[in-house]
């Protein structure tokens with residue numbers, strides 16, 4: 001056992017690194033990369049041991065404040081001992097072999113994820129096994145319930161509480177910034193929590209954060225919803241289904257969202273937010289999470305079945321995901337486009353308006369504000385009357401932001417135009433490749449990075465015309481994005497004659 005004094009290091013780490021001077025390790029049975037248990041006056045936690053010559057002195061143990069699960073005073077003495085292997089390791093191996101897990105095995109995995117006992121390698125093995133082998137319904141139900149039960153739950157005095165959630169995957173998916181205020185301004189309660197980007201260049205939480213605080217706790221969410229009927233917050237900031245955000249952090253670098261995880265991630269948050277009805281948006285198209293209608297129907301049935309088992313009424317909508325929604329991709333650009341749509345819907349892309357009002361229409365009907373079949377019309381009226389903008393500004397203000405005009409939103413200082421190599425028509429925009437270019441430019445961490453499409457599928461373009469502009473806060477990232485765009489051609493321009501084939 002080692003007795004060492006706490007020293008905080010100015011390091012932003014995503015793993016629990018326990019940093020010890022190599023002198024203190026000499027002659028002991030502790031080696032770099034060992035899993036260790038740190039026992040403190042406030043509780044214990046697991047981490048990985050790393051050695052240093054200079055970052056901490058002998059007798060000290062260095063932690064990054066960003067990963068500390070409990071408050072510790074600098075100079076406080078802690079005990080460090082070998083940690084046992086997490087019990088879930090055997091269950092993760094079972095999953096790697098394609099076996100079905102028992103309820104208590106799933107519970108142990110979720111519990112150990114929440115208590116940060118699993119290393120990123122072990123967690124990745126679990127996520128990737130689910131990607132390859134999938135899970136049975138019962139396993140997903142157990143995972144969902146446990147994810148919800150290991151965190152806080154919101155309770156509401158009124159009902160119904162409605163909600164909408166997209167499975168994501170399609171670039172430019174900023175619908176929630178329109179749909180939520182439309183529904184809230186009809187008097188329906190809609191406490192919307194979102195995740196940050198998983199596979200895309202901007203999750204809803206990343207976009208809203210351009211305009212307001214999204215890191216609200218349960219009390220604050222209740223206050224905002226009481227004042228405005230809605231909110232647009234990051235689920236990870238509240239202790240709602242806390243395993244979710246930990247899992248998302250290993251999915252993001254791989255840009256994967258395995259179906260069992262996706263179902264549990266969305267539905268656990270629905271249980272935790274205490275909603276009664278939810279509409280699940282399933283975008284369909286090449287390069288998004290669901291490739292075709294058949295797969296979409298299967299996933300929709302799974303969501304509905306899960307909802308039945310969990311006591312939440314679920315309705316699913318399959319939506320067009322064949323190309324980006326609207327023209328803007330990346331947090332600030334998407335916030336600006338959403339504000340344009342709320343301010344003057346005629347100036348905004350149809351795909352964004354149609355998607356947002358269609359989803360709002362379904363919710364208005366479910367929430368009882370519109371007769372069946374009349375929701376869409378009401379959603380349009382609320383948007384075009386300016387009431388949705390007013391409601392959006394109320395929500396943003398309650399979340400600590402301020403009323404902003406679309407052109408006040410700053411985008412990256414560095415930009416480059418990608419031009420059409422030929423005369424012709426845009427025949428294809430690759431969701432995957434355009435997302436990769438936006439990420440290479442820095443999105444979503446660089447909020448001002450992203451892409452503005454000047455033309456979409458079906459549009460005629462002339463040689464030399466600008467197809468899209470890439471933005472970034474960094475010249476280096478911009479150049480890398482331009483190089484990637486030139487190598488991969490995310491936007492395809494073709495003439496009516498696609499190819500000549502002859503024997504000469």
Ligand SMILES: O=P(O)(O)OC[C@H]1O[C@H](OP(=O)(O)O)[C@H](O)[C@@H]1O
Pocket residue numbers: 164165166167168169170173176193194195196197198199200201202203204205257
């Ligand atoms: O597209 P990717 O990054 O895979 O998926 C993540 C996004 O999808 C969902 O959207 P919403 O909250 O319903 O708007 C999530 O909350 C998140 O914003």
Ligand SMILES: Nc1ccnc(=O)[nH]1
Pocket residue numbers: 166167168194195198257261262263265266
């Ligand atoms: N896996 C997920 C996809 C979309 N939204 C979520 O919250 N989680």
